[in-house]
Every structure is written in C-alpha cells, then in structure tokens.
Amino acid sequence: MGRMKWLIGASFVTVLGAWLIALYGCGGGGGPIRPLAQLPPREAVYVGSEECARCHRPQHGIWKQTFHARMIRPVNEPGVLMAPVLDRLAGLTVVFTMGSHFRQRFIFLEGGEYWVAKGQYLKATNDASSISPTKDKKWESCMPCHTIGYDPERTPPNKFAEISIGCEACHGPGSVHVASPSRTNIVNPAKLPPKLSSHLCGRCHNRYTSVAGVEGVKFFLPGMDLEQQMQAEGIQMAPGLWTDVEGSALPISIKHRQQFFDWKQSNHANANIGCLQCHFVHKAPEDGDPRPLEERREGMCLSCHDRFADPAKRQAHTHHAPPPNGPTCAHCHMPAVASSGTKLDYAKGTDWDIHSHTFQFIPPALTQRTLKSGAKEGDVVPNSCMAGGCHNPNALYQPRWALNNSDHLQEAQGIVEQWYPALKKAPVFVLHRGFRFFVPWNTPYSD
Numbered sequence: 001m002g003r004m005k006w007l008i009g010a011s012f013v014t015v016l017g018a019w020l021i022a023l024y025g026c027g028g029g030g031g032p033i034r035p036l037a038q039l040p041p042r043e044a045v046y047v048g049s050e051e052c053a054r055c056h057r058p059q060h061g062i063w064k065q066t067f068h069a070r071m072i073r074p075v076n077e078p079g080v081l082m083a084p085v086l087d088r089l090a091g092l093t094v095v096f097t098m099g100s101h102f103r104q105r106f107i108f109l110e111g112g113e114y115w116v117a118k119g120q121y122l123k124a125t126n127d128a129s130s131i132s133p134t135k136d137k138k139w140e141s142c143m144p145c146h147t148i149g150y151d152p153e154r155t156p157p158n159k160f161a162e163i164s165i166g167c168e169a170c171h172g173p174g175s176v177h178v179a180s181p182s183r184t185n186i187v188n189p190a191k192l193p194p195k196l197s198s199h200l201c202g203r204c205h206n207r208y209t210s211v212a213g214v215e216g217v218k219f220f221l222p223g224m225d226l227e228q229q230m231q232a233e234g235i236q237m238a239p240g241l242w243t244d245v246e247g248s249a250l251p252i253s254i255k256h257r258q259q260f261f262d263w264k265q266s267n268h269a270n271a272n273i274g275c276l277q278c279h280f281v282h283k284a285p286e287d288g289d290p291r292p293l294e295e296r297r298e299g300m301c302l303s304c305h306d307r308f309a310d311p312a313k314r315q316a317h318t319h320h321a322p323p324p325n326g327p328t329c330a331h332c333h334m335p336a337v338a339s340s341g342t343k344l345d346y347a348k349g350t351d352w353d354i355h356s357h358t359f360q361f362i363p364p365a366l367t368q369r370t371l372k373s374g375a376k377e378g379d380v381v382p383n384s385c386m387a388g389g390c391h392n393p394n395a396l397y398q399p400r401w402a403l404n405n406s407d408h409l410q411e412a413q414g415i416v417e418q419w420y421p422a423l424k425k426a427p428v429f430v431l432h433r434g435f436r437f438f439v440p441w442n443t444p445y446s447d
Contacts, residue, residue, distance in 0.1 A: 038192060039223040040172030041185050046149040046161035047174050055181065060167070062282050068165035070100040072107075072146050083121050088131040092117065096163065098146065102341035102353050106131070107139050114139035114157050124342040124350050144216040145204035149173065152218055170200060170281065172222045187222040194274030199226035201275040202260030209238045237261055242337075242381040244369040252356065252366075252381055256340035262357035273304075301329040319419045327390060333359045335387035343378040344403070346393050352382060362387075363423055364412040367403055377403045385412050 049069075053060035063069050073080045075094050082104045086094060089106055094117070096107040104121045107114050116139050119130030140159060143150040148168050149161030161168075168174055170189050177186035189197045200222050208216050208230070217229050230236065240255030253262055263269050278300055301308075308314040308329075311322045320326035338354035356362070362383045370380045377392075380403050386392045391401050391412070401408035417423045 038187055040174075040187055040221055041176045044173040044176040044185070046168050047178055048148075048162045049166035049168070051178055052167040052171075052174060056167075059282050063167065066281065066283075067101050068169075068281065071165050072096050072098055072163040073100070074163075075106070082123055083126065083128060085121050085128040085131055088119075088128060089117055089133045092133050098142075109157060110135075112156055116142070120341070122341045124353070125348060138213065141210070141213055141215050144214065144218055144220075150218065152212075152214065165204075170222055189222060190276060192223060194272050194277065196223060196225065197276050198260070198263065198269075198274035199224070201279075202226050202263075205257050205259040206237060206261060207239050207255065207258055208235045211235055240338075242370060245372055250366065250370070250381060251358065251360075252362065253338045253354070254381075255338055256354045258338065258354075259357045265358045266360070268359060298323060298328055301333075305329070330355065331387075331390060332361055332384045335362060335382055335384045337362070337382045337387065344382065344387075346377055346402070349394065351389070352387070361420075363416055364401075364409045365423070368406065368409045368413065371404060371406060371409065375404050380404055383412075385416065 049060065049063070073096065075081070075086070075097050080097050080100075082097075082100065086106075089108070092106075092108040093110065094106050094108045095114070098105040098107055098116070099120075102123060104123075105119075106117045108117055109115075115135045116137050118132045118134045118136040119128075121128045121131065139146075140152075140156070143160055146165070147160035147163055148166045151159055154160075170187075172187040174186060189200055192200070203217055203220050203226055206216075211218075211234060217226065217233060217235065219233065220226070220229055239253060239258050239261045242250040242252045242254045244250060251265055259275075263275070268274075308317060314322050315326075318327060318332065334355040334357065336352035336354065337356045338352055340353050342350040342353050344351050362381070364383045364385055367380050367383045367386070372379070382403065386401055386403050389395055390397055391399060393400050393402055399411070401412050403409070413423075
C-alpha cells in the first residue's frame, strides 16, 4: 500500500512537472525564466500607462505625481527643467530629461541613437558646471529601467514602448487585461510573495555587471525570480561599496540605486519582509519626502517593532529621548550613506542623499577604519551617530563630532560601547555573496 501511494505521488509530480514545462517553458537561451508565480499572459503586449488610466484614473493620477512617472520626460514639457541649463547643450538635439529630484541629466538624438550628455545638474547645490554638449554614453545602457518594454532587438532609436517607469513596469504588459479585464490576466505586485515583489523593485534598484553595453537584466517580467534571470543572462550584482584604509570592502553602499543589494543583507529579507511592506508606490511624495511610505516615519517601524512604542522601552534601547526630542528609528538604522547627487560637506551644508537599507546600526569605529590622513568629511563612511544631522558640527545636538576627526570618533565609539557592549567584540571578515566584508556588528546586541 505504501509503495502504491509512492507511485501515485511520483506519477502526479511527473505529470505536474510536464504540464508546467509545457505551460512555462524551461527558460534557457537567455530568454525569460518563468517561475511558479503569477505572470503576465504570454501573448500580452505593452499598451502604455494612458491606456491604464481609462479604468484606473485615481491610481494613474497619483502615479503621475511620483518620481517614477517623472524619471524620463520630454524636454519641451512645461516645468520639466529643474534649472535653465539648455544653453550648455547648444548644438545638440535634446529630446528628454532624466531625473527630477536630486539631479537631472539630458538625452539627445544623434545618428539614429539616443545619447546621454556629459554632466548633470545638481539640485542641492544648484550646480550645472559639469554639463557639456558631448557624449557620455548611449542611453540604451539605461533603457531596461528607464523605459517600459525595452527590446534590444528593436530598430533604434525607439527600443521601448513607453518612456519613464509606467504602470506596466510593475504590472506587466496589459493588452490582454485591457481587452478582457480580469484579476487573473494582470500582475498585482501586492499579491506576489514578498521575495518576488522585492525582486520586481530590485530589478532597477540594483547595480550589475554590464553585458553588451547594457547594464541590468534585459528580459524581465513582474513575477519572475530576478536572481534566476541574472544567472540566465550571465550577469551579477556589482555594487559600489565603501572600503577601509586597507582596501577591504565594507557592507555599506556608496552609490545610489543599491537598495536591493542592501536589503539582501538585512534581517528584513531573512524574515520575508519585502519592499512593499514599507513602500507604497501609488502614493505621492509628502512634505518633500521622496519616499512614499504607506505609513509615515515612526509609525512604519513601530507597526512591527511595537514594543518601542513604550517611551521607557524606547529610551532604554536608544539611550536618547524619544522623537521629536531624540532620534527616529531611521536616524540610527537608515543613515544617509550614499550619493545620487550630493555628498557630505559641512561648509556647503550638504549631506549624503541615499539611505542605507541594511537597517544596521553603523558604529563610529567603522568610520575610523576609513579615515586617512587629510581626509575630508565626505571621504569617510558615515555612521549612525553623525549622519542625519545629529551629532555633527552643524547639528543642534551636543556633543558635536566631526567625521574626519579621529579623537571625536574614538570618543563617540567609547560611548556606544558602554551602551552596547557587543560592539567591543573583535570585528571579523566575512564572505557574503562573493564580497569580503568587514563586519563590526557580528554579534547582535540585546534590547
């Protein structure tokens, strides 16, 4: 009887496997790999975000206000320019702008190809001095993430269906859904497992090795496993990381669009907590904050870490007063560490503009390991005490420490080691996904 059950089970698995292969294919050949998850219909093609607006007007209206919608825009669109800088590109046929928040770059057409002009406008410092009417790179290298429906086999220049990051970037090609609206023929990222919905974000909030001049995954649909597809296309993550004085990589990003790489290192990823549990992309920026969160600020963290809603427990954990008179969760666990447009400069009053997504406290000792003689504040890795406007020379709070001052760093490290004795543990090197990291927080501290 037991053998009969085994045979029936084995037969079922064999038939199921054959059916799935017939339905989804085997992947291979560099084409899309289709995992066991909700995917767009095979016959679906891209129709554009305006077509989605016919039925989903409220969502479309909110999306139009987001940075996704404003990533690539026609240069002649009213209000698109962050500054009057086109005179620096005289002689070029500028057609699109790229970026609308931290910085802005310019795309021009020449010889039947789109090119990105050298330089960029930096909003924080109102600086356009780097812009020049010369080629930097082909825009095609950016198309997988800056357009919808990128197809390397299409005839240039329009190797895409729609500019910017539209509805179908997250929901998949929508022609079948438009013809016969149903929840079964369009991807809803909120219904995907957290891993796969985060892979959807990670397709673009990531850095890769380049293949044939194109950075990123070329063939990708919502619902696919990003890491499987990376393997199929022969690419790997290639993050820009801070390094210590000996040249060893630190597990801290220094470049923008590396949130997926950060998240992969985090306990959130290990606990199956994905991007969409904090970020809601149909919500417009509030109060000038570019991160559209389902719940704002502390409420987002406290919705899970609810024990710290008790002020006494929070103060015992942080050794600071609760907000607004003390640091928020993000001040310590998501300090600004990387740059899209600016980096830390005490004199200019600028700071790093991209926040860490490892959710790890970064101790002053780690800054100390990156401090070279004559280093400026922007040359050393930020830490949780001195980033975010807390304990730095321009801050409101005492004591005020400078990132590039060894005595200050030792003083700050001494204080946090009193609070969190685990930070006294001898740091170790670990190998994580092919990278050699210096990790000073290898032993978790208690609450």
